[in-house]
Amino acid sequence: MFMLFAAEEMGLQGSKYAAEKLKKDGIEPDAVLNIEMLSVPMEGRDYLAYVTGYETSNLAEKFNDYAAEEVLGYLPGLYPQRLY
Secondary structure, eight states, X not given: OOOOOSOGGGTOHHHHHHHHHHHHTTOOOSXXXXXXXXXXXXXXXXXXXXXXXXXXXXXXXXXXXXXXXXXXXXXXXXXXXXXX
16 A cells, blocks of 8 residues: 655644544554655666665665665765664
């Protein structure tokens, strides 16, 4: 199941409704992936976007396996910033 929301800064209306509906219907997700700040594809890299916390999970590897191409990669220098 994929859910996309816009304007979440205006009160989380879409995600709040979805969470309440899933709970009411007895649906418990196995995982939730929150994608923030999408922009333009990265230039000069062999991937399109990077994953904060790349070193702490296999998310990029699995995502790329399912996509059958290098979509997510590693951007050096983010780990010390503790952005996740």
